[in-house]
Amino acid sequence: MLELEAVRKSFGAIEALKGIDLLVARQELVFIIGPSGSGKSTLLRCCNRLEEPTAGRVLVDGVDIVSPDVDINEMRRHIGMVFQSFNLYPHLSALGNVTLALRRVLKMPRDEANERGRAALDGVGLAERADAYPNELSGGQQQRVAIARALALEPKVMLFDEPTSALDPELVGSVLDVMRTMRESGMTMLVVSHEMGFAREAADRVLFMDEGEVVEAGSPARIFESPEHARTREFLRRVTGH
Amino acid sequence: MNRIAENFFDLEVMAKYLPSILDGVLVTIQLAILIVLSGLALGFVLAVVRAFQIRAVNWLIVLVVDAFRALPPIVIMIVFYFALPFVGISMSGFVVAWLSLTLVLASFAEEIFWTGILSVDRGQWEAARSTGLGFLQTLRDVVLPQAVRLTIPPLTNRTIVITKSTAIASVVAVPEILTQASAAQAFSANTTPLMMAAVAYLVIFLPLVVLSRWVESRFGWKR
Amino acid sequence: MGGVALRLEALSRAREAADVEALIYNFFNLEVLLKVHPLLLKGFWMTIQLCILVVPLGIAGGLVVAVAYSFHVRWLNWLLIAYVDFFRSFPPLVLLILVFYGLPFLGIEVPSLIAVLIAFLLNTASYYGEIFRAGIESIGRGQREAARSTGLNGIQTMVFVVLPQAVRNVLPDLISNTLEVMKFTALASVVALPELLRMGRVAQGLTYNPTPLIAVALIYLALLWPIVRLLSRLERRTMAKR
Numbered sequence A: 001m002l003e004l005e006a007v008r009k010s011f012g013a014i015e016a017l018k019g020i021d022l023l024v025a026r027q028e029l030v031f032i033i034g035p036s037g038s039g040k041s042t043l044l045r046c047c048n049r050l051e052e053p054t055a056g057r058v059l060v061d062g063v064d065i066v067s068p069d070v071d072i073n074e075m076r077r078h079i080g081m082v083f084q085s086f087n088l089y090p091h092l093s094a095l096g097n098v099t100l101a102l103r104r105v106l107k108m109p110r111d112e113a114n115e116r117g118r119a120a121l122d123g124v125g126l127a128e129r130a131d132a133y134p135n136e137l138s139g140g141q142q143q144r145v146a147i148a149r150a151l152a153l154e155p156k157v158m159l160f161d162e163p164t165s166a167l168d169p170e171l172v173g174s175v176l177d178v179m180r181t182m183r184e185s186g187m188t189m190l191v192v193s194h195e196m197g198f199a200r201e202a203a204d205r206v207l208f209m210d211e212g213e214v215v216e217a218g219s220p221a222r223i224f225e226s227p228e229h230a231r232t233r234e235f236l237r238r239v240t241g242h
Numbered sequence B: 001m002n003r004i005a006e007n008f009f010d011l012e013v014m015a016k017y018l019p020s021i022l023d024g025v026l027v028t029i030q031l032a033i034l035i036v037l038s039g040l041a042l043g044f045v046l047a048v049v050r051a052f053q054i055r056a057v058n059w060l061i062v063l064v065v066d067a068f069r070a071l072p073p074i075v076i077m078i079v080f081y082f083a084l085p086f087v088g089i090s091m092s093g094f095v096v097a098w099l100s101l102t103l104v105l106a107s108f109a110e111e112i113f114w115t116g117i118l119s120v121d122r123g124q125w126e127a128a129r130s131t132g133l134g135f136l137q138t139l140r141d142v143v144l145p146q147a148v149r150l151t152i153p154p155l156t157n158r159t160i161v162i163t164k165s166t167a168i169a170s171v172v173a174v175p176e177i178l179t180q181a182s183a184a185q186a187f188s189a190n191t192t193p194l195m196m197a198a199v200a201y202l203v204i205f206l207p208l209v210v211l212s213r214w215v216e217s218r219f220g221w222k223r
Numbered sequence C: 001m002g003g004v005a006l007r008l009e010a011l012s013r014a015r016e017a018a019d020v021e022a023l024i025y026n027f028f029n030l031e032v033l034l035k036v037h038p039l040l041l042k043g044f045w046m047t048i049q050l051c052i053l054v055v056p057l058g059i060a061g062g063l064v065v066a067v068a069y070s071f072h073v074r075w076l077n078w079l080l081i082a083y084v085d086f087f088r089s090f091p092p093l094v095l096l097i098l099v100f101y102g103l104p105f106l107g108i109e110v111p112s113l114i115a116v117l118i119a120f121l122l123n124t125a126s127y128y129g130e131i132f133r134a135g136i137e138s139i140g141r142g143q144r145e146a147a148r149s150t151g152l153n154g155i156q157t158m159v160f161v162v163l164p165q166a167v168r169n170v171l172p173d174l175i176s177n178t179l180e181v182m183k184f185t186a187l188a189s190v191v192a193l194p195e196l197l198r199m200g201r202v203a204q205g206l207t208y209n210p211t212p213l214i215a216v217a218l219i220y221l222a223l224l225w226p227i228v229r230l231l232s233r234l235e236r237r238t239m240a241k242r
């Protein structure tokens, strides 16, 4: 479904990604962990070309989205993205946030877009808050609207960049619940997060990244119980606190 | 006291010159409306063009915009009116006044709109682009609605300042309020027409100044 | 056929060359400039003197208005707001002409420089006053209370604690207004004060050539452009902070 081949990305002298190979199969949930600055966000952002990879290929459903003659806007609607800071449009209601791309990219008539938008909001448990503006919603609710915004486009893959890091602890659960539901309905997901409990329970595979490289990958049980690399062990000891 | 009444509030003089002052009011209002429409529109277009970040184009925009913000409007009008005819470009006083102040307002407006566009968080661009919206769609549906709100108070203030400077059009013989009043003053050897002009300006602009105070409190950002 | 086209092209080239020559003769005529440069220099110094007088006067007037406002005496504040809005509604040129031609009718004979200064003071003090007022309002009560609690008196609190912060908060507006005030000084040419623009027009009258006007415009650009640049930078920085 999503395939990265030798993807590199440099910011001037900084090499943020040093050749990443990754295959995310249909309906798979791949979880990425790693220390700050290891290139996790950059990797995700290369998957929908918010960052242009310096080299390598990114294939979504067999289409190389890095090639210059691909219609990137058409491709992006198949690749949903959820940001750490929600990035909801403050001047639009929850429903307006969800329907903007339906109307502008899919060219849906207003009624149809609203219908699909409401269904998407219902899917994240926010049907009643459709007319609320972002500043009237809690952080958890805002992030669920952001997820609905991506889901409404019926993407093939969903990318999550630390979706719960900006949330108060008691609001994290509601967002993880939504992600769990998505997983059960068969969405293909690539998730960067520090929620190790969620990784253990829901991930098919866990990748550990450091300094722009994938250091090791495997089932959650293997990575968390018996990491092979010293760097992984060190990282896990620091985040789990023992 | 009598002397003040005679020289500043002479009823006879008032009655005599009221029609010509009113003519001036009409010209001032026409000129002001034209300047506001064309100046804001041009400024907006320039800011949108600048958002495309084409280096050569942006250099040009910044250069022109800077020049018209730096030059005193009276200097611009005088150059347009008294110097350009020497190279074959002749415009009526009205056109000179309109064009000069349009360019000045457009320059300030461009800078204000552009600062507004820049102040919209980068995450907004990224979120919109990640859902497949194109550059122009993102600009129109996501960025500009947020930017314009921020720009309303400074734009209101700037627009008032620049429409007030239509009075400068008197130096290029546009028959607006001040021109009419000065002529009347010269004829009547009396200051009353100037007082009438002052009152006319107050009637036109005081409501706008009060409005700008309201706009400031309504849309203003808390510092 | 080709011959005609060629000749036409040659002709239009000659015209262009003539145009360029006319442009240089009329706008960038060194001979004229050489002849009138003492006049322009004199005007330039007058403009500088005007700026040096008007800007500090306006700032002082504005400070008086703003500090008076900060006492929050109701009737006084109404009066101050009325003053500020009254003079913000007047085109400065109208004020200038009114003062210049009005004072003599009142039997008050003053040199034209003084008339100009009075008109500009009335106008600029209201603008500066409004800016300083906004700056002072932006400083929280906590700052005053902290200062008073250490034994500073009201004036010391204003001078050493409130104003420095207020000025920093409204610095772009202050510089922007100073730019406007410096541009206003060109209006004095209308009442025959021998400042830069006036001298430029006199020089044009003497030489029947508009080069002096172009020179005047370029001098204003050289004088004011740095301020415009500085302002763009500052404004961007303050907006980014919001």
Ligand SMILES: Nc1ncnc2c1ncn2[C@@H]1O[C@H](COP(=O)(O)OP(=O)(O)OP(=O)(O)O)[C@@H](O)[C@H]1O
Residues within 6 Å of the ligand: A011, A014, A015, A016, A034, A035, A036, A037, A038, A039, A040, A041, A042, A043
């Ligand atoms: N736009 C940019 N310009 C320059 N350098 C960048 C840019 N974006 C990222 N980097 C650099 O690339 C490296 C990887 O950054 P990235 O944001 O991908 O890390 P991360 O793993 O997501 O970290 P975090 O956990 O803090 O979010 C860092 O060294 C960062 O400084």
Ligand SMILES: [Mg+2]
Residues within 6 Å of the ligand: A040, A041, A042, A161
């Ligand atoms: Mg990151």
